[in-house]
Amino acid sequence: TATFSEAMQSSTINTNTFTVSDGSGNIEGIVSYNGTTATFTPSSNLSDSTTYTARITTDVRDLAGNAMASDYTWSFTTVDTTLPIVSSTSPVNGATGVAINSTITATFSETMQSSTVNTNTFTVSDGSGNIGGTVSYSGTTATFTPTSNLSHFTMYMATITTGVKDLAGNALASAYTWSFTTTGD
Numbered sequence: 001t002a003t004f005s006e007a008m009q010s011s012t013i014n015t016n017t018f019t020v021s022d023g024s025g026n027i028e029g030i031v032s033y034n035g036t037t038a039t040f041t042p043s044s045n046l047s048d049s050t051t052y053t054a055r056i057t058t059d060v061r062d063l064a065g066n067a068m069a070s071d072y073t074w075s076f077t078t079v080d081t082t083l084p085i086v087s088s089t090s091p092v093n094g095a096t097g098v099a100i101n102s103t104i105t106a107t108f109s110e111t112m113q114s115s116t117v118n119t120n121t122f123t124v125s126d127g128s129g130n131i132g133g134t135v136s137y138s139g140t141t142a143t144f145t146p147t148s149n150l151s152h153f154t155m156y157m158a159t160i161t162t163g164v165k166d167l168a169g170n171a172l173a174s175a176y177t178w179s180f181t182t183t184g185d
Helices: none
Strands: 018-021 029-034 037-042 051-056 072-077 086-090 095-098 104-108 122-125 133-138 141-146 155-160 176-182
Touching (some): 018 037, 104 155, 122 141
Parallel strands (some): 095 176
Antiparallel strands (some): 018 051, 086 104, 104 141, 133 141, 155 176
């Protein structure tokens, strides 16, 4: 919204004189005017983590026909509300013949808070309990490195909990689990 210091000619307040841009161009929307306030209503939700620039041009006029001295612009940035997801794993879910000296990785859809990616939030179980290991995080990939080689012919289940969070503090919607089976070689 933009509030003027006096009543304006409503016919001069429209999508040509009140625009909102996301940096790649003006976004679609409708403009309304009531009292001294103009409102731009986007046609769809604004994008997460995006800076927008709103502009009121000098083509708007007050009731006497006077234009503003210069365009009025302001910027704002939307928050990140997109929940992260696990976009890929290695080994993949259901893999067989996995080498016993493998590390287990999970790649996220976005950068995560590294402090939330640890042995409490990334676990690997052999069916009788969690196995020992360390967790590291780089780029968008978390890596679980077992303390010792995995056992032969064993099904393992890896879990990423909702304790992992992206940079905006959004957690996974639900825990992510996948399983794989090691080789006998």
